[in-house]
Amino acid sequence: MRRLLTYGFLLSLVSAGLLFVATGTSHADTVCQVTDPLTGECFIWVEVPGNPGDPGDDGPEDTGSGKACYWDPGKQGLSRPPAGPVPCTSEYGYWSNNYNCYISAADPQPPAGDPSWQGHEPGDGAVYVCFQPQTDIDIRIWSQDPPPGADTGPTPREVAQMAISQMNLRAIDIGITPEPGADDVGIVGMPVWLWVKNPDSHSYGPITESASAGGITVTATARVEDITWDMGDGSQVTCRSAGTPYEPSYGRQASPDCGHTYLKSSSTESGGKYTVTAASDWVITWIGAGQTGTIRLNGLQRSVQVAVGEAQVLVQ
Structure with missing residues (x-):
C-alpha cells in the first residue's frame, strides 16, 4: 500500500544531488598525447586490456561498468532494502537518483491552491509523483522542469x-x-x-x-x-x-x-x-x-x- 507524503516531509527525506566533475592530469615525463582542445589540459586515459570482464594479463580483470540507476537507502537513513541497481523505467515512471524514486507527472494535476504546488499556479511548472516501490512511499513534488532521469547520467x-x-x-x-x-x-x-x-x-x-x-x-x-x-x-x-x-x-x-x-x-x-x-x-x-x-x-x-x-x- 502506497504511503502518500507531503512535500514538507520530502525535504526531510530527499536532497537533490549537485553535479560536479573533478578534473586532473596524469603526470609523466613524456609529452601529452591527448589534449582537451577547449581547456588545453592533458586527458587522463585508461587503457583496458579488452572489454570489461575480459581477462587481461595475470593481474585482476577489468570489470564492471555499473548501472546508472540505483536505489540508495542511505539517503533516507534506512538500512534496507540494500543499495543496488534498479530498472531505469517501470510502470511507475522513470528513475531519478537525485530523488531516489520513480518520477511521473501527476494526472490529473492538483487544483489551484493545493499544497503540492508550493505557492505556484497551475501551468507554472508541474506537480510530479515520486514513488518508491522499495518503501511504498508516494510523494508529490513541484518542479519547474521535469526532474532529470538517471539513465541520462553517468554510470x-x-x-x-x-x-x-x-x-x-x-x-x-x-x-x-x-x-x-x-x-x-x-x-x-x-x-x-x-x-x-x-x-x-x-x-x-x-x-x-x-x-x-x-x-x-x-x-x-x-x-x-x-x-x-x-x-x-x-x-x-x-x-x-x-x-x-x-x-x-x-x-x-x-x-x-x-x-x-x-x-x-x-x-x-x-x-x-x-x-x-x-x-x-x-x-x-x-x-x-x-x-x-x-x-x-x-x-x-x-x-x-x-x-x-x-x-x-x-x-x-
Missing part, C-alpha cells in the same frame, strides 16, 4: 574515473644502479638494481578518492599492481614490488626482488647509454551505488639513461 564506472582524475597519479621516480650520471658507469655482467625511489601515494599508492555526479557517489582506491622496466637492450623486467634500494654494503649481490644484468656494453647506443623506461600498471577498485568494479590503468612512465661498459683487464 558508476564513469564517476569512478572522475575520482581517479582527482588522484593526480604520476609516474614513479626511478631508482637504479648504476645511478644515472656522466661519471657512474655500470659493468657488463654486474647486477643492476631497480626500485621505486621515494614512493608515495601518487606514484605507487594506495590512494583513495571519492567523486559525485548525477546523484551517484563512488569511492575509488588505486594501487600499482606491477612495474614493467624496459631496459633498453631488448629486455623487459616485470616487478610486482617497489623493489629494494641498493646499498653499497650489498656489493655484487643481485637484487632480491627487482633487477637485471646487462650482457653487452651500451657503447653502440645513442649517446653511449641505454634508455631505461619504467611503466606503471595501476589497479583501481571502486564501490558506489550498491555496485563494485575494477579499472586497469597504464600509460604512466618515466625514463632515465645509464651507461654500461666492458670491464678492462690489465695483463702484466
Whole structure:
C-alpha cells in the first residue's frame, strides 16, 4: 500500500544531488598525447586490456561498468532494502537518483491552491509523483522542469574515473644502479638494481578518492599492481614490488626482488647509454551505488639513461 507524503516531509527525506566533475592530469615525463582542445589540459586515459570482464594479463580483470540507476537507502537513513541497481523505467515512471524514486507527472494535476504546488499556479511548472516501490512511499513534488532521469547520467564506472582524475597519479621516480650520471658507469655482467625511489601515494599508492555526479557517489582506491622496466637492450623486467634500494654494503649481490644484468656494453647506443623506461600498471577498485568494479590503468612512465661498459683487464 502506497504511503502518500507531503512535500514538507520530502525535504526531510530527499536532497537533490549537485553535479560536479573533478578534473586532473596524469603526470609523466613524456609529452601529452591527448589534449582537451577547449581547456588545453592533458586527458587522463585508461587503457583496458579488452572489454570489461575480459581477462587481461595475470593481474585482476577489468570489470564492471555499473548501472546508472540505483536505489540508495542511505539517503533516507534506512538500512534496507540494500543499495543496488534498479530498472531505469517501470510502470511507475522513470528513475531519478537525485530523488531516489520513480518520477511521473501527476494526472490529473492538483487544483489551484493545493499544497503540492508550493505557492505556484497551475501551468507554472508541474506537480510530479515520486514513488518508491522499495518503501511504498508516494510523494508529490513541484518542479519547474521535469526532474532529470538517471539513465541520462553517468554510470558508476564513469564517476569512478572522475575520482581517479582527482588522484593526480604520476609516474614513479626511478631508482637504479648504476645511478644515472656522466661519471657512474655500470659493468657488463654486474647486477643492476631497480626500485621505486621515494614512493608515495601518487606514484605507487594506495590512494583513495571519492567523486559525485548525477546523484551517484563512488569511492575509488588505486594501487600499482606491477612495474614493467624496459631496459633498453631488448629486455623487459616485470616487478610486482617497489623493489629494494641498493646499498653499497650489498656489493655484487643481485637484487632480491627487482633487477637485471646487462650482457653487452651500451657503447653502440645513442649517446653511449641505454634508455631505461619504467611503466606503471595501476589497479583501481571502486564501490558506489550498491555496485563494485575494477579499472586497469597504464600509460604512466618515466625514463632515465645509464651507461654500461666492458670491464678492462690489465695483463702484466
